[in-house]
Amino acid sequence: MEDIRKQIAVYIDGHRDAMIDFWRQLVQIESGSANKAGVDAVAHRVQEELDTIGAYTEIHEMKRAGNMLVSALNEDVPEAPVLLLGHMDTVFPDGTVAARPFTLRDGKAYGPGVLDMKGGVTIAVFAMKALKEAGWAKRPVRLVLAGDEEVGHCDSDCDQQIMEQARGAVAAFNCESGRLGNEVVVQRKGALTYRMDVTGIAAHAGNEPEKGRSAILEMAHKVIAIQNLTDWQQGTTYNVGVISGGTVANAVPDTASILIDVRYLKKEYVLNIEAKLQDVAHTTYVNGTKTSLTQLSCCIPMERMAGTDGLLAKVQEAYASFGMPRPSGIIVGGGSDSAYTVAAGVPTICAMGVEGSRHHSPEEYASVELLYARAKALAYVVTMV
Numbered sequence: 106m107e108d109i110r111k112q113i114a115v116y117i118d119g120h121r122d123a124m125i126d127f128w129r130q131l132v133q134i135e136s137g138s139a140n141k142a143g144v145d146a147v148a149h150r151v152q153e154e155l156d157t158i159g160a161y162t163e164i165h166e167m168k169r170a171g172n173m174l175v176s177a178l179n180e181d182v183p184e185a186p187v188l189l190l191g192h193m194d195t196v197f198p199d200g201t202v203a204a205r206p207f208t209l210r211d212g213k214a215y216g217p218g219v220l221d222m223k224g225g226v227t228i229a230v231f232a233m234k235a236l237k238e239a240g241w242a243k244r245p246v247r248l249v250l251a252g253d254e255e256v257g258h259c260d261s262d263c264d265q266q267i268m269e270q271a272r273g274a275v276a277a278f279n280c281e282s283g284r285l286g287n288e289v290v291v292q293r294k295g296a297l298t299y300r301m302d303v304t305g306i307a308a309h310a311g312n313e314p315e316k317g318r319s320a321i322l323e324m325a326h327k328v329i330a331i332q333n334l335t336d337w338q339q340g341t342t343y344n345v346g347v348i349s350g351g352t353v354a355n356a357v358p359d360t361a362s363i364l365i366d367v368r369y370l371k372k373e374y375v376l377n378i379e380a381k382l383q384d385v386a387h388t389t390y391v392n393g394t395k396t397s398l399t400q401l402s403c404c405i406p407m408e409r410m411a412g413t414d415g416l417l418a419k420v421q422e423a424y425a426s427f428g429m430p431r432p433s434g435i436i437v438g439g440g441s442d443s444a445y446t447v448a449a450g451v452p453t454i455c456a457m458g459v460e461g462s463r464h465h466s467p468e469e470y471a472s473v474e475l476l477y478a479r480a481k482a483l484a485y486v487v488t489m490v
């Protein structure tokens with residue numbers, strides 16, 4: 106074990122410049138989720154890099170979304186594989202690279218997707234290269250990179266394909282954006298979004314207001330009722346994030362709509378959440394109004410599994426062995442593709458990518474030193490599972 110650890114460290118330290126070059130090349134390819142050609146170009150560049158170590162790589166073509174990449178090392182070894190996960194798309198529109206190219210300054214890297222998550226892709230690829238160089242071949246290592254994570258795979262079946270690729274794996278490490286403060290993610294909330302529409306009766310607000318039935322007043326009661334459903338103890342939160350209704354000040358409004366975001370920790374809560382919202386929809390505060398509720402999307406949570414804590418202990422040990430503090434395993438409200446590897450029954454640790462901050466913003470940055478350290482730790486923990 107000690108040998109392999111040293112070999113990994115020597116490989117990564119010997120390839121610092123190559124890692125920065127690769128990272129820069131990925132960031133310099135414009136690959137917002139809507140830019141299929143750009144995402145596909147990132148996949149092509151990753152494939153090229155993995156070809157140099159003889160890894161077997163397939164590109165899964167998507168019609169309307171960025172392609173998905175699946176690559177494997179030690180394919181023929183008859184053991185359960187370890188999964189490395191990530192995505193190649195960013196949240197940034199075309200033109201961002203020209204405005205804010207990859208830049209290094211004071212030990213930090215800047216540029217669109219530098220943290221979320223081209224740094225993580227760089228870490229995963231070089232971890233595979235380090236393992237190959239060290240001659241480690243105990244089990245297959247499978248890299249799965251989505252092309253449309255930031256838009257929730259709305260135009261592809263990538264989520265289903267991630268589950269298929271994950272099934273039977275012994276562990277999964279998602280190289281998503283790492284968080285400042287030495288943390289990894291062991292659990293993520295799921296997200297449900299709904300639209301609620303109220304129909305009332307329009308009337309002149311001056312001449313015959315008594316004939317009107319205000320959809321906005323009805324909705325006002327409902328907004329408060331929905332916000333009050335939040336259960337902090339259970340970790341279920343309700344947020345009415347958008348509201349609209351009415352047309353002019355001097356008419357009793359006959360329409361009002363809201364968009365609702367619900368975050369929750371366990372799949373088993375969903376039925377109850379839906380029932381509570383239906384309750385609010387069916388409770389009438391202003392007689393003569395009608396309400397409908399529509400589910401717009403459903404992202405499953407990354408639940409904590411029986412094997413999660415054991416896997417976290419190994420990650421902590423691997424980090425410590427390279428001089429980093431032992432990372433704590435935290436719960437966050439935002440989703441990632443780790444939900445699908447967990448749904449496939451695979452213990453998963455998320456946010457193993459490069460550490461940084463302000464992702465999805467122009468100030469996004471990542472720590473260069475931690476690119477190397479976390480690549481070493483990732484490669485090493487693969488050998489520990």
Ligand SMILES: [Zn+2]
Pocket residue numbers: 192221222254281282
């Ligand atoms: Zn991401």
